[in-house]
Amino acid sequence: MTQTRGFSRRAIIMHWLITISIFFLFISSWWMLSLPFPSEDFKYRVLPFQVHKNIGITILFFLAILLYLRFKFPPGTVVISHAHPWMSRLVIFYHFLLYVIILSCCVSGYMSSSYSGWNTTLWWIIELPNWGYEDEELNIFYSEIHLWTCWALLVLVAIHVSGAIYHAFRNDGIVQRMLRL
Amino acid sequence: MSIAAPNKPRPTWAVWLGAIAVIFGVLQTAVYSNEWMTQKVISEDITAMQSTPDCPEDELLEEDISLAECELMAAKVNIMIVSRPSWFRDFQMCISLLGGIIAFASIFVGAALVEYRNWAPTGAVVTFTVLLVINTVEFAAATHAGPLLRATYLWNITLWFFIHLIMTSAALAGHHKKDK
Numbered sequence: 001m002t003q004t005r006g007f008s009r010r011a012i013i014m015h016w017l018i019t020i021s022i023f024f025l026f027i028s029s030w031w032m033l034s035l036p037f038p039s040e041d042f043k044y045r046v047l048p049f050q051v052h053k054n055i056g057i058t059i060l061f062f063l064a065i066l067l068y069l070r071f072k073f074p075p076g077t078v079v080i081s082h083a084h085p086w087m088s089r090l091v092i093f094y095h096f097l098l099y100v101i102i103l104s105c106c107v108s109g110y111m112s113s114s115y116s117g118w119n120t121t122l123w124w125i126i127e128l129p130n131w132g133y134e135d136e137e138l139n140i141f142y143s144e145i146h147l148w149t150c151w152a153l154l155v156l157v158a159i160h161v162s163g164a165i166y167h168a169f170r171n172d173g174i175v176q177r178m179l180r181l
Numbered sequence: 182m183s184i185a186a187p188n189k190p191r192p193t194w195a196v197w198l199g200a201i202a203v204i205f206g207v208l209q210t211a212v213y214s215n216e217w218m219t220q221k222v223i224s225e226d227i228t229a230m231q232s233t234p235d236c237p238e239d240e241l242l243e244e245d246i247s248l249a250e251c252e253l254m255a256a257k258v259n260i261m262i263v264s265r266p267s268w269f270r271d272f273q274m275c276i277s278l279l280g281g282i283i284a285f286a287s288i289f290v291g292a293a294l295v296e297y298r299n300w301a302p303t304g305a306v307v308t309f310t311v312l313l314v315i316n317t318v319e320f321a322a323a324t325h326a327g328p329l330l331r332a333t334y335l336w337n338i339t340l341w342f343f344i345h346l347i348m349t350s351a352a353l354a355g356h357h358k359k360d361k
Contacts, residue, residue: 016207016288023211031215035222036255037240041232044222044258051218140243161204168200168295171193175200179295 006177008073014066015178018102021055021062026154028052053113053120057128060106067099075177098156104149112142191297194355198348199294202305205344206288209312212337213281220273223261264329272322280315283308305352313349316342 007015032048113120117134121127167174236251290308293301316338323334 020207020210020285023207024214027211028215028218031219033244034254034257036234036258037236037251039232039235042234042255042258047222048218136239136243143243164200164204165197168197169193171191171196175196176191176295179199179203179292181289181292181296181298 006180007075008069009180011066011069011073012178012180014062014069018059018062018066021059022102022153022157025052025055025059026150029150049118050121050124053109054123056106056109057120057122059102063099063102063106094156094159098153098160101149101153101156105146105153108142108145108149112139112146115139115142191295192355192358194351194358195294195297195301198305198351198355199291199296199301202291202294202309202348203288204291205348206284206286206291209284209341210281210288213277213284217274217277217281219261220270220277223258224270225262260329264327266326269322269326269330276315276319276322280312280319283311283315287312302352302356306349306356309345309349309352313342313345316345 006012028048029052032045032052035044035048036042038045110120114130115133115135115138119127119130164175164178232255234252234255236248241248241251287308290301290304294305319338320335320342323331323338326334
């Protein structure tokens with residue numbers, strides 16, 4: 001029924017690190033946007049925003065590594081008896097879209113930050129160049145893209161999770177490919 | 182290229198419970214990490230409590246909020262500072278750290294269940310039970326934290342409690358099935 005050749009272990013680690021990071025960014029961003037605007041007396045936003053940017057940029061690196069491993073060590077072709085050929089094509093398109101949306105989310109967030117006038121120091125070590133200057137309109141433009149790509153990402157994540165649960169209940173060997181120790 | 186064990190029979194209960202444990206493990210790791218950060222960021226801050234928040238018009242426009250909402254953001258932080266008992270911040274940071282570690286471990290336990298490692302059913306019972314105990318301790322703490330924090334914390338602790346209760350019961354049932 002199903003071949004069980006899975007993803008490489010390093011790809012699995014990258015996948016789950018990206019997953020935890022994405023969920024953390026969603027939850028923390030909903031919370032941190034309810035904190036008072038930064039001022040001399042109110043500095044509550046400083047740490048969460050820095051952490052948010054650091055994790056977002058790190059996701060880009062993880063994604064690059066995951067894609068490299070995905071193509072360098074491709075998992076075996078899965079043959080499921082009940083699947084139609086168009087389903088496989090849909091799954092490929094879905095994954096392509098998922099990678100593009102994650103990339104867009106991270107890049108638009110970084111660009112928005114660049115035009116906000118706030119510097120980004122990656123994990124408080126590496127000072128990243130500011131690609132932009134302080135420009136409120138561009139900041140709002142990129143932050144709108146960031147907002148909508150993130151909502152799109154949440155929808156894609158929900159589809160991803162429901163697909164995983166569907167295959168787990170069918171016990172058809174699909175989830176085992178990404179859930180190996 | 183790594184290749185999984187060739188079609189080792191894996192009971193369906195273990196695969197779906199494992200997959201669910203991984204998903205909830207990921208979610209709860211994120212939730213606990215955020216709670217830890219919340220308590221870290223909102224320290225005892227008398228200056229902030231006595232100040233009026235800055236609400237510049239461009240920021241209001243950027244975040245699409247009203248002046249009243251902007252002022253309430255400061256009130257929200259003050260609610261936490263004023264209403265939490267003296268022990269609450271340290272307690273929340275410790276329990277979030279512990280809960281985050283166990284939730285992270287539950288991701289591996291879930292993966293082990295999917296692979297149906299020999300130790301996985303026992304590991305699942307132990308891990309989910311520990312998470313259940315943590316939820317119980319959190320629940321007891323939140324009930325003693327006053328009405329404002331109860332309103333914030335109690336409902337989602339209760340939700341997680343029941344999720345872990347269901348997962349522990351399922352792991353126990355699977356464990357007993359394995360013994361037969």
